[in-house]
Amino acid sequence: MSKRKKKTKEKRFDGREPNEIRPIKIESGVLPNADGSAYIEMGKNKVVVGVFGPREMHPKRLSKPNMATLRCRYHMAPFSVDPRRSPAPSRRDNEISMVMRYALEPAVFLERYPRSAIDVYAEVLEADGGTRTASINAATVALVDAGIPMRDLVSSCAAGKIDDMLVLDLGDYEDKEGQADVPVAYMPKLGKVTLLQMDGVLSPDEFEKCVSLAIDGCNRIYEIQREALKKKYGLTEEEVKE
Amino acid sequence: MASRGGIVSRLKRKKIQEVVAEGKRMDGRGLEDYREFVVKTGVMEKSEGSAEVKLGKTWVVAGVKVGVGTPFEDTPEMGVLMCNAEFTPVAHPTFEPGPPDEESIELARVVDRGLRSAEILDFKKLALVPGKLVYLVHVDLYVLNYDGNLIDASALAAIAALKTAVKPVHKVKEGEIEATGKKESLEVLKEPVAVTMVKIGDSLIVDPSADEEEVMDLRLTITLEKDGSICTIQKSGSEGLTMEDIQKAVKIASEKAAENRKLIAGKADA
Numbered sequence: 271m272s273k274r275k276k277k278t279k280e281k282r283f284d285g286r287e288p289n290e291i292r293p294i295k296i297e298s299g300v301l302p303n304a305d306g307s308a309y310i311e312m313g314k315n316k317v318v319v320g321v322f323g324p325r326e327m328h329p330k331r332l333s334k335p336n337m338a339t340l341r342c343r344y345h346m347a348p349f350s351v352d353p354r355r356s357p358a359p360s361r362r363d364n365e366i367s368m369v370m371r372y373a374l375e376p377a378v379f380l381e382r383y384p385r386s387a388i389d390v391y392a393e394v395l396e397a398d399g400g401t402r403t404a405s406i407n408a409a410t411v412a413l414v415d416a417g418i419p420m421r422d423l424v425s426s427c428a429a430g431k432i433d434d435m436l437v438l439d440l441g442d443y444e445d446k447e448g449q450a451d452v453p454v455a456y457m458p459k460l461g462k463v464t465l466l467q468m469d470g471v472l473s474p475d476e477f478e479k480c481v482s483l484a485i486d487g488c489n490r491i492y493e494i495q496r497e498a499l500k501k502k503y504g505l506t507e508e509e510v511k512e
Numbered sequence: 513m514a515s516r517g518g519i520v521s522r523l524k525r526k527k528i529q530e531v532v533a534e535g536k537r538m539d540g541r542g543l544e545d546y547r548e549f550v551v552k553t554g555v556m557e558k559s560e561g562s563a564e565v566k567l568g569k570t571w572v573v574a575g576v577k578v579g580v581g582t583p584f585e586d587t588p589e590m591g592v593l594m595c596n597a598e599f600t601p602v603a604h605p606t607f608e609p610g611p612p613d614e615e616s617i618e619l620a621r622v623v624d625r626g627l628r629s630a631e632i633l634d635f636k637k638l639a640l641v642p643g644k645l646v647y648l649v650h651v652d653l654y655v656l657n658y659d660g661n662l663i664d665a666s667a668l669a670a671i672a673a674l675k676t677a678v679k680p681v682h683k684v685k686e687g688e689i690e691a692t693g694k695k696e697s698l699e700v701l702k703e704p705v706a707v708t709m710v711k712i713g714d715s716l717i718v719d720p721s722a723d724e725e726e727v728m729d730l731r732l733t734i735t736l737e738k739d740g741s742i743c744t745i746q747k748s749g750s751e752g753l754t755m756e757d758i759q760k761a762v763k764i765a766s767e768k769a770a771e772n773r774k775l776i777a778g779k780a781d782a
Contacts, residue, residue: 353585361617368614368748372730375750450629452745462752466732468745470629474762477742481758 282432283443291427291439291487296408296498298415306416308498310408313441314398319408321416323388338383342371344405346394366402373406373426373455373465379419388418399442400428406455406465411495415502423495424464426455427487429480431472436479438487452477454484458492525727532712532724539721544764546719551668551776553676561677561698565669568721569659571603574669575652576677578698580689583639583646591638591646595624595670597653597662604658604722616655622746623653623667623706626735629743630704632674637699641687647679649698660721663733663746667706668776675700704743705772706735707765711751716761718768734765738773 282288292313301307304320327333344366348354359367374390390413392405403426410424430440432448445451450470456463463481472480531538541547547568556562561576583590597620599607612620627633638647651673653666678695710720710728720728730749737743742762747753753761 361612361621364614364617365621368618369746372748372750376752457752460752461754463747463754463758464752466745466747466753466758468742469625471737471741471743473741474766477745477762478759481755485755 288437294494298411298502306412308408308411310404312404315404316396317394317404317408319392319412321412324383324386327387333385337380338386340388342367342390344392350394350397376464377420377424399445422457422459424455425488425492427484428453429484438483452480456488528727532715543717551672553672561673563669563672565665567665570665571657572665572669573654574673576673577650578679579648581648589639589642590635592648595620595651599655603655626704626744630702632702660725661708661719664706664708704735705769707768708733732761736769
């Protein structure tokens with residue numbers, strides 16, 4: 271609140287355009303012991319995601335006879351924020367784990383693996399606003415890396431409002447000082463929104479604009495996710511045909 | 513809420529889906545009709561504010577306790593408002609005693625975000641010795657019977673309880689506080705109203721019952737203020753929404769929030 275930074279009229283506090291996302295770097299297959307994994311840097315956010323499974327479900331009574339169970343755990347490292355946070359999962363962590371699961375489930379062919387579990391663990395190493403979107407982006411790449419069949423990739427990005435301006439991909443400062451925050455996850459090929467939350471105050475019109483803006487961001491992130499996967503797995507089928 | 517253990521039989525599930533596809537509901541309501549709701553305030557004497565909401569068979573009691581304590585590190589000059597939700601085991605055969613599960617955490621956090629985003633209290637006024645001592649306002653939501661749509665019932669109970677709540681007046685002398693024994697209103701400034709919808713097949717239906725929540729594809733809660741602005745949104749459930757769904761939901765929520773606001777005001781006068 272007190273450390274309000276100066277910004278020019280059009281540009282944002284970190285010099286970005288209103289519809290500009292932060293630089294993103296995604297690498298897949300970073301964890302040798304996981305079935306699938308990914309590391310993402312989205313601005314200063316650093317998140318590593320490991321996927322285990324499909325594997326036997328423990329405890330067994332929680333397994334579903336007709337489909338796999340997707341379990342997500344979002345967790346922040348004690349040193350990821352200032353001041354240090356307790357390593358015990360907070361209410362916020364629990365809620366994000368849940369919405370992350372809801373964001374990813376529509377994309378995964380869970381019915382292919384009855385009785386099994388697919389565990390997705392997201393560890394936030396450094397937080398800079400938008401850790402849930404970064405975690406979802408990395409989790410999708412990690413699920414693909416684990417060889418789990420999917421209907422589409424899930425790409426995630428937030429939009430929001432600060433100083434009466436609608437902006438894409440909010441940084442930490444914009445997240446905390448802004449008027450509203452709308453995190454969205456989207457399956458670009460299927461055109462479906464799988465994560466939708468909002469905090470702050472927006473008119474219905476502004477809200478719909480934010481969703482569209484966030485979807486634009488998701489479409490761009492989708493390409494970055496594809497590139498990260500192509501880097502490891504080579505050409506896609508269409509490109510081979512060409 | 514989202515899958516409470518497959519209590520709805522397969523036949524009933526199919527029936528609900530068919531009926532909704534025809535634009536009707538099992539209990540005879542229209543797709544965008546709320547169940548009858550009853551709001552009672554001042555139901556408990558020992559809490560600083562309380563309310564009971566019955567929405568159809570869903571029954572939620574909210575209690576407000578006001579104490580004094582240290583502020584959050586990142587907002588040292590502001591009072592604290594905290595929501596907590598408890599799914600009591602008496603509320604449904606599938607509710608078990610134990611630590612809060614993700615459903616009750618979500619309920620508490622969605623109600624909490626609605627109150628906070630709308631800035632229903634002047635949090636600066638709730639600081640006694642800024643940086644050291646502030647009022648801590650706890651809203652505890654107690655679910656006593658579950659028949660769907662806990663979020664709307666709880667949000668309504670929370671607001672109603674806060675509106676009747678009082679805080680103890682303290683005298684501040686050189687950074688120390690002294691109780692005066694007097695009490696004054698908490699001064700609720702806003703009245704956010706939550707509207708929850710679920711999608712079953714291609715239809716969005718308002719105020720879902722427990723059975724409807726069991727078979728839903730997804731759930732969407734939109735909380736609105738009096739001027740029509742949106743202050744919280746939460747999507748739950750394992751399906752995706754199209755942009756058209758979102759636009760339609762915003763429209764329905766805006767209409768329903770305005771209607772419910774009138775009903776609530778009418779009931780408060782009576």
